[in-house]
Amino acid sequence: MAVRPLRPPRFDVAAALAGLLGGLLLWAFGLGVRSGDDPMVLFDGRWALLVPLAVTACCELLRRTAPRTALAVGTLALAADTVTQGSIATIVMYTDLMYAAVVYGTPATARRLPWITGVLTLAGMLVPYAVLRVPEALLIGLVVGAVTFAPASTGLIVRNHRDAADAARLRAEQTALLAEMDRVQAVSSERARMARELHDLVANHLSAIAIHSTAALSLDDPATSRDALSVIRENSVAGLAEMRRLIGILRDAAHDTAPAPAPTLDSLDALADSARANGLDVRLDADPGAVPAPVELAAYRIVQESLTNALKHAAPGRVLVSVVRRDLCLAVTVTSPYGDREGPRAPGSGAGLVGMRERVALLGGTFEAGPTRDPDSADGRIWAVRALLPLTEGDSA
Template identity: 35%
Template sequence: MTPSPARQSLARRTRRVRETAVGLTHPLTEALAAGASDPARPRPRARVRVPRALELLPFPTIDLVLLGDLLLTFALFSTGLSYLESEAAEARSPLDREGLVFAALAFSLPLALRDRWPLAAWRSAALLIPLGTVVSRQFLSSGIPYTAAAAVMYMLVVYSVAVRCERHITVGVWIVSVLGAWMIHPDSMAVVTGMVTVAVLFGYNVRARRLAAGLLALEERRSERALAAQAALEERARIARELHDVVAHHMSVIAIQAEAVPLQASGDARRLEEGLKEIRALSLAAMTEMRRVLGVLREEDGYADTAPQPGLGRLEELVGTARSAGLTVTLKLIGDLMGLPTTVSLSAYRIAQESLSNAMRHAPGSTVLLKIVRYGPELHVQVTNNAGHRSPEESGHMGHGLIGMRERVSVLGGKLWVGPTGTGFAVTAILPITEDA
């Protein structure tokens, strides 16, 4: 049965009142009983070694922050007790010394807890100060029932709460402080409210700055981890390109040689032995380059090969290997190719190597034109081959090699064109020549 509109309106008003009451009492309950302070902020603390004669004590080091709080507590206790004794003597109060000591402790002791347990320190102060004023209000000539030591202690404790506790708990502490000042001594309520407000605002500002600094440090660590992960991915891609170029080229040559040598030897042991020696030399060269590439994966205390990277200076060797695999290669070098940046020379070499490897696999026995020309600030690499011994349908060049070419060219900010041309295949790359390449 649907409630009447009047009942619905009453239920809404009741819910709003209940929510308002909870909102008003929540800071108070959190401050007085349920709330908790944040853990101590991790920070390097100044510590000193105790003298050798005290090394048998359970604490081998002394926390200077805690030591400072203890010394300040003792100083407030001593000065407060002296002040209370002088005031009691002048007023000829019948109180004994134990009552004065209790009041002095009530006005100073919570300060010793503020560094490790700030909320517990404030709760202790909120309980002990009213008890101490029961003793002190009987003889203090100023009419204010608490001493300057109590004011200093309470401001420091409230400041610690504002620094280490959430905002709603700090609001509850402020409300209780103002109400307590009104109940204990209404005439000084305005001064106490101003002092507590200053301590709360100052502590909250410090807390906000620390939280902002913590978030900034966290974002910086995340950014560093993201950059490290990106660098690792880029390094993995670079190693993958290098391995593919080395394995694809040398294994293609070795496979072709292993197939062609027995046919070329035709039972001639000497020619067979020479062919096998050439295969062995190619295998050793492949292993050497693989060790160099994998050297970057070694641990810091491991061995890493530091042999120089191949470049255009080894083009004749590359072309000779391709010719031994059955390709007819024509090499044309135009312009000044000396003094090129290492990355440009390496990329041009790898593009030529991958193109020749593709020709070996997809167009064995083909005629290849390898042309490298320097036009001012650019290096042009062009590799063209015909169909060789296979049909045009079988000579398509696809795979990771072309992906590696594109990655190399894009890193340098160049351009790459690959695709069939007539019955063959062509690769053209334009690499900018920059000093920082």
């Protein structure tokens, strides 16, 4: 329910003035509810009915700011009006006070008033009829119901409709908020995926280009420079092809030519050959079998990024790559010699390990990377990347 205003709204002020002026107009023409010789009229002076009229008009100013107080004072004013000649304006304003108490009052007041007024209506019909034993006595209950029960019931219906509308509006706002949160999360996830793909596509080829261009510039040997330029050209062409594939994916195959398919584990041999051409001593052990497409892409990217890191950071020695199936997981392991170096042979963004960890986390697997002890290596230390990717039945390629 909305917060009640501290000042009477303009509508309430207008209603109070209209009721007061209407009552004064009826009083000026001498029009009352009862005649002066009615036995219920205890105060038959012309001025007596103006007091309940003025009090009820003042209560109209409080119909929204203090609805229960306005109804309580208005009830006393109506009771006083019944012992005068009465004014129809007072009765009409009282029905509005009853309506406002249900619509703008507390939930407890809104629930109780229709029941209380309903009981009063029945009592107003049955008690006079039991005492007077005339059918006309039932009209007393009808009048009580018209003044109390009818506006209270109308107010309850209006309040229920308003509450339902507020609840529907709140649900719509919550739905819109959740949709916006989902949109932001989807955009963030897509940006992260694009960043991983772009890093994995470009880093390997650019690292090889940087290393071989450095070699070509530092060695004054035409044969070595020619070999380095050949490797640079191969990696440039391969990098451009990968970039075209990514651009095709981003454009959602808008042209008739579909983008090149995503790499698979069958391409690991070509990936190892490319690493050997870049100067790495790579030994590949791959027996993955049929695996789901997301797992296949993640495993390929982990091997690709690990070989790129080995090209930039590893000490001289053999790089071992293992991609094998273990129970319900695909185990990916890449180890390379780990030794003290002055610095990387090519600059990096530092996002390689982060991207691999994100790929594994999206599949619900485990990932670890770091130096470890290995008695078979020259200095007893290697850099190991290990990932366990769970295989989900029914999603295999």
